Amino acid sequence: MSEFALGGALRGRRIVVTRPAEQNQRLVELIRAEGGEAVVFPTIEIVGLGDSRAIEDAADRLETYDLAVFISPNAVDQAMSAIRARREWPRPLRAATIGRASADALRRHGVSNVVAPSERFDSEALLELAALADVAGWRIVIFRGEGGRELLGDTLRQRGAIVDYVECYRRQRPNVDSAPLAVALSRGEIDAVIATSSEGLRNFVELIGAAGEAHLKRTPLFVPHFRIAEVARSLGCERVVETLPGDEGLAAGLARFWAKM
Numbered sequence: 001m002s003e004f005a006l007g008g009a010l011r012g013r014r015i016v017v018t019r020p021a022e023q024n025q026r027l028v029e030l031i032r033a034e035g036g037e038a039v040v041f042p043t044i045e046i047v048g049l050g051d052s053r054a055i056e057d058a059a060d061r062l063e064t065y066d067l068a069v070f071i072s073p074n075a076v077d078q079a080m081s082a083i084r085a086r087r088e089w090p091r092p093l094r095a096a097t098i099g100r101a102s103a104d105a106l107r108r109h110g111v112s113n114v115v116a117p118s119e120r121f122d123s124e125a126l127l128e129l130a131a132l133a134d135v136a137g138w139r140i141v142i143f144r145g146e147g148g149r150e151l152l153g154d155t156l157r158q159r160g161a162i163v164d165y166v167e168c169y170r171r172q173r174p175n176v177d178s179a180p181l182a183v184a185l186s187r188g189e190i191d192a193v194i195a196t197s198s199e200g201l202r203n204f205v206e207l208i209g210a211a212g213e214a215h216l217k218r219t220p221l222f223v224p225h226f227r228i229a230e231v232a233r234s235l236g237c238e239r240v241v242e243t244l245p246g247d248e249g250l251a252a253g254l255a256r257f258w259a260k261m
Helices: 025-033 053-060 073-086 100-108 123-127 151-158 179-186 198-216 226-234 246-259
Strands: 014-017 037-040 045-048 067-070 094-097 139-145 162-172 192-194 221-223 240-242
Touching: 014 025, 025 037, 025 246, 045 073, 053 073, 053 139, 053 162, 067 073, 067 100, 073 100, 073 139, 073 162, 094 100, 100 246, 123 151, 139 151, 151 162, 179 198, 192 246, 198 221, 198 226, 221 226, 221 246, 226 240, 240 246
Parallel strands: 014 037, 014 192, 067 094, 067 139, 139 162, 192 221, 221 240
Antiparallel strands: 045 162
């Protein structure tokens, strides 16, 4: 049982997990530990970039940076695989990341000097850390997927840093058969949906189509961040539950929701 166990509060509940396939194992385990059934339906597919020259160039110049920032676990895995194929990580170089899962991924790759927020997991929380308050004159590299928010880089530049972005992967909507899930939603066979990103939620709505969307709006939707909650409400979702961040926060939110019923 997980540390958030509440007496099998999810027993008999079917919960859709929309996180990318590479990132859902821990959350699925926590749901099962509470007696629930995790319906794995990734709505974002992570694809490596065909051209790795930007990552390789950054790898060769790591000593010139004062800080390396990894936006997500995918950024960690894609960048570190390319880096470790060419060289060892320079021990003096500090790394930073937004979330606990990314910090754990860095440590698995042998990077121990990691700065990360401990409560909220977003760019704003990272920027609030004392370690990033005075970065004037620093050279900072940010490993990320294609596109994404510019807040982190823009703010660090405003603080006087020189910032390089290195894109490591691309996110895309999977080509999957969503008809069985849409039918399950329409029959009331799905008790909840978890969305861990705004992009993934929008993809989910598009994948299940108009019929499934109508039922999704009445299905409890669990999200770990207020921005995702705002998107959910803008899409017409009526039962949005905002939880604490991370897999444990989501699992605890799910369990407590049904423990009260």
